[in-house]
Amino acid sequence: MASQIGEKTILRARGVSKHYGGVVALEAVDLDLREGEVLAVVGDNGAGKSTLIKALTGAIPKTSGTIEMDGQEVQINSPTDAKAAGIETVYQDLALVNELSISKNMFLGREIVRDDILGRLFGTLDFGQMDSEIRALFQKLDIRIADIYREAEAFSGGQRQAVALAKTVMFGKRIAILDEPTAALGVRESKMAMDLVRSLKDHGLSVIMITHNMQHVMNYCDRVMVLRLGRLAAVRDVKDVDGDTLVGLITGATEDKAA
Amino acid sequence: MSSVTDVKDKSPLANLGDSGAYQKLLAFASLIALLIGFSIASPNFMQTSNMIAILQATSVNGVLAVAATLVIITGGIDLSVGTLMTFCAVIAGVALTYLGLPLLFGVIAAIAAGAFCGLCSGTFVAKMKIPPFIATLGMMLILKGLSLVISGTRPIYFNDTPGFDQISRGSLIGEVIPALPIPNGVLILFLVAISASYILSRTVLGRYTFALGSNEEAVRLSGVNTDAWKMRIYALAGGICGIGGILIASRLNSAQPALGLGYELEAIAAVVIGGTSLSGGRGTILGTLIGALIMAVLTNGLRVLSVAQEWQTVVTGAIIILAVYADMVRRKKSG
Numbered sequence: 001m002a003s004q005i006g007e008k009t010i011l012r013a014r015g016v017s018k019h020y021g022g023v024v025a026l027e028a029v030d031l032d033l034r035e036g037e038v039l040a041v042v043g044d045n046g047a048g049k050s051t052l053i054k055a056l057t058g059a060i061p062k063t064s065g066t067i068e069m070d071g072q073e074v075q076i077n078s079p080t081d082a083k084a085a086g087i088e089t090v091y092q093d094l095a096l097v098n099e100l101s102i103s104k105n106m107f108l109g110r111e112i113v114r115d116d117i118l119g120r121l122f123g124t125l126d127f128g129q130m131d132s133e134i135r136a137l138f139q140k141l142d143i144r145i146a147d148i149y150r151e152a153e154a155f156s157g158g159q160r161q162a163v164a165l166a167k168t169v170m171f172g173k174r175i176a177i178l179d180e181p182t183a184a185l186g187v188r189e190s191k192m193a194m195d196l197v198r199s200l201k202d203h204g205l206s207v208i209m210i211t212h213n214m215q216h217v218m219n220y221c222d223r224v225m226v227l228r229l230g231r232l233a234a235v236r237d238v239k240d241v242d243g244d245t246l247v248g249l250i251t252g253a254t255e256d257k258a259a
Numbered sequence: 260m261s262s263v264t265d266v267k268d269k270s271p272l273a274n275l276g277d278s279g280a281y282q283k284l285l286a287f288a289s290l291i292a293l294l295i296g297f298s299i300a301s302p303n304f305m306q307t308s309n310m311i312a313i314l315q316a317t318s319v320n321g322v323l324a325v326a327a328t329l330v331i332i333t334g335g336i337d338l339s340v341g342t343l344m345t346f347c348a349v350i351a352g353v354a355l356t357y358l359g360l361p362l363l364f365g366v367i368a369a370i371a372a373g374a375f376c377g378l379c380s381g382t383f384v385a386k387m388k389i390p391p392f393i394a395t396l397g398m399m400l401i402l403k404g405l406s407l408v409i410s411g412t413r414p415i416y417f418n419d420t421p422g423f424d425q426i427s428r429g430s431l432i433g434e435v436i437p438a439l440p441i442p443n444g445v446l447i448l449f450l451v452a453i454s455a456s457y458i459l460s461r462t463v464l465g466r467y468t469f470a471l472g473s474n475e476e477a478v479r480l481s482g483v484n485t486d487a488w489k490m491r492i493y494a495l496a497g498g499i500c501g502i503g504g505i506l507i508a509s510r511l512n513s514a515q516p517a518l519g520l521g522y523e524l525e526a527i528a529a530v531v532i533g534g535t536s537l538s539g540g541r542g543t544i545l546g547t548l549i550g551a552l553i554m555a556v557l558t559n560g561l562r563v564l565s566v567a568q569e570w571q572t573v574v575t576g577a578i579i580i581l582a583v584y585a586d587m588v589r590r591k592k593s594g
Contacts, residue, residue, distance in 0.1 A: 059480055083482040094480050099473035099540050104466060109481040111463045123463040 008035040009071075010206050011056075011087075011175055016065030018051050025051045026230045029065075031208075033175065038197065038207040040217045040238070043227035044250055049210045050092070052227065053177050056208075057082040057089045069174070083109070086174030088167070088205075092183060095164035098153035102145055105152055106134050106167055133170070141166055141196065158189025165196040169203055176200045178209045182216065194220050214243040228252055281589050283534045283546045286582070290553050297560035304563050311440060313552075313559045318427070318444035319344070319507045321551040323522055324529035325448075325455045326499035328547045329492055331530055332459070334472040334539025335384060335391035337493070339376070339398040340500050341522030345515070346402040347373045347504025352415030352514035355423065362420055369508075370501035376402060377497015381490035403520060410516040417512050427509035444506050448548075451502055456544040458495070468492055472539025528575065529554050532582040553578070 011033040018026040026048040033039050041049050055062035058076040067074055069085055076082050082089065096105045107130050111123075118124035134148055143162045145155070152160055161181055168176045181197060182190040194216055200207050211217060217224050217238060224241065226233040226249040234249045248254030298305040323340045330337040347369040355365035376398065383394035417423040426443060433440030459465035467488045470478045479485045508514045533550030535542025554575065561571045 079480050080482045080484060089480070091477075091480055094474070094477040097470055097474045097477045097481075100470055104470070108466075108470060108478065109483040111466060113463060122458070122461075124461050125463060125466065 009033065010035045010069065011208075012068040012071075013056060014066050014068075016052065016055050016067075017063045018048075018055050018060065019063045024230050026055065026062075029227070029230075029232045031056070031225065031232075032235075033206050033208055034223075035206055036201065036204070037222040038201055038209060038220060040221040040224040041208060041210045041227065042212070042214075042217060042224055042246065042250055043233070046229075047227040047250075048230040049227055050179055051230075053089065053179055053208065053210065054091075057087060057177060059089075059091070083171070086172070087177060088172035088175070089177040090161075090164045090168055090179060090181060092179040095167075096152040096160055099151055101149045101151055102155070102163055103131055103134055103148040105163065106130070106148075106170070110171060137166055137170055141169065141199065156189070157184050158186065158192055161185060161189070161193045162196060165193065165200070168205070169196075169200060172200065172203075172205050174206065176205045176207045178207065180210050180212065182211065182213060190216075214246055217246065218243065226250055281534075283543065283549065285585060286532055286534060286546060286549045286553060290549055290556065293553065293556050293560060297556070297563065300560075301563045304560060307438075309559065309563065311442065313555045314445045315427075315442050315510070316559065317551050317555040318442070318448040319503055319510070320522065320525050320529060320554065321448045321548060322451050322499060322503040322506060323526040324533075324547045324551045325451055325544055326496040326503070327523070327526040328530050328533075328535055328542055328544060329455065329459075329468060329496045329499075330391070331527070331535055331537060332468050332472045332539060332542045333489060333492055334475070335489075335493075336395065336527070336537070337380065337496060338392065338395040338523045339380060339402055340496070340503070340526050341524075342399045342402040342406065342519040343373060343376050343497060343500040344503040344507060344522060345519030346376065346406045347501040348508035348514035348518075349406045349410050349415060349504075349516055351505060351508055352417065353409060355417060355420045356415050359419070362422060365420070365423075366426075366505055369504050370498050373501025373504065374494045374498035377500070378490055378494040380497065381493025384493065385486035385489040399520075399523065406516040406519070410514065412516060414516065415514040417508065417514075424509050424512040427506045444510060447502065447506060451499060452544050452548055455499070459544065464488065464491060464495070469540055472536075472541070525554060526551075528579045528582075531579060531586070534586065536586065537583070550582075 009032050011031070013029070013031040015028045015030065016026060017028055029048070029052055031052070041052065043049050054060045055065070056067065056076070058078045058081050061077065067076055074085055076085060097108065100108065112126045112130050113119040114124045114126040119126065131148065138145055143166055145159060145163065152163070165181065178197065181193050185193060197207060197209065197220060209221065221238050223235065223237055224246065225235045226246065228250065245254060303309065323344060326340050327337050350372040351365040351369040354360045354368040355362065380395050380398045383389045384391050429443050430440045431443055431446065459468060467478070467483060471485060471489060475485055507518070529550035530542070530547050531537060531550070532553055533543070533546030533548070535546060557574060557578065558571055561574065
């Protein structure tokens, strides 16, 4: 059920633009995310991929454009708004705070406060509750972090990405947005990360994923949208394209007639 | 289930034991070395009365240093702690001597004034994006001026408020154990320090204090309202300066409006000597307490040895440079 792609559009963005003064980073991009799918966003460096997801999640203010969820227009002007709407995002370099422990990172922004007078008066944290939830989740997702009290910077890129994705599993209610979840990861770690992406889908989340890896698009994604020079170049069902066509669309060698 | 004893998060322990531990150990060793050195150099140094004088001298600077620690851990700086202390003392004077309000109201007014001014600094920093150095420098001057304006540049005495001087100078401990007349001011410093430690290691506010100093953008993207939390931290620091204002006013039994400038640097020096990083994200209250004690022992010891006041200042300056250098060496080593 969860991994089935519905016809329903969960997120609909129209005419999303981002200008920095006279520089156009993103121009009138439309995006539709269907319930339960993994939508890949591909494009060359500077095509506007990161700008698009930052504008969608309120990390940067968009110049223009509207966002609808379930057919209702929503205002997403800050990461807090995005989270309230059920959108969880893993940013490329800022997914975790390096200096904080894994356990602090997991609940950053969503700390559990003790259900007593201390919690209510001072915001005293419920360490036991948070730690047991983290351990249970890591076990379920088969994430091996020996010491959750060590700073995030002490772990490998793959482990950190796994933690960031686990955070998405724990808190993502509707949509997960991932900015290059396998950037700077080795082959084995990439596979681990992509298996976690698949499990996001199994947890009932719809996923938008920026990637440079055409293999991952082919193996893990349902649809793919191509950005070129800040504009939408094409949207395709993955089963209708091959790697070469995609590369052609990314570089502009192949013009998309449908778009 | 979640009583204090079975807390498994090591953060309070980690605060004591992580990379700042080296410098804190160094600071603690320096403190012991200073104590031993001065004891050998002068028989007058290790007297109970002198030790109590050192603790008494630590209390005000220590409280201000605790406030400065909170702000510095967020990656900011607070140059206004000294004049804010004076401003709060003046506010207490207005409430108690001019308006004749009961003692408790004077204390509350001073702490509230401190929290409000801290909130203003926090607003300048978080909302108006003014660099903390500039925002609190402006605040420092504003408060210095306001203290003089409100008091008419004259000290406000608390002679009409019986018991006010006992807040700092009395000794509850001394009443129970006559051999140990530790002044209440010191007791208050420890209460403030313990509370601040608790906040830093056990509460949401403390967690964000460190997080903001580590990587504010990542914290913001995690959905934390970083501006609001930063304002709260500055307000808390301001409130603690209000306690400092009460302590100094009580010790002098008067609010001295010209006082305060220079206290901020002593406080920051204590913080730095205690191993809190000026670049934010790392620091402890215990370290700051040790730092404040080192400053007080040094000042007192040099005075006992009859070293000229001018040279005391030179030595303090040199120690600050050494402490920061030790911090840099440690950072380079730890990568």
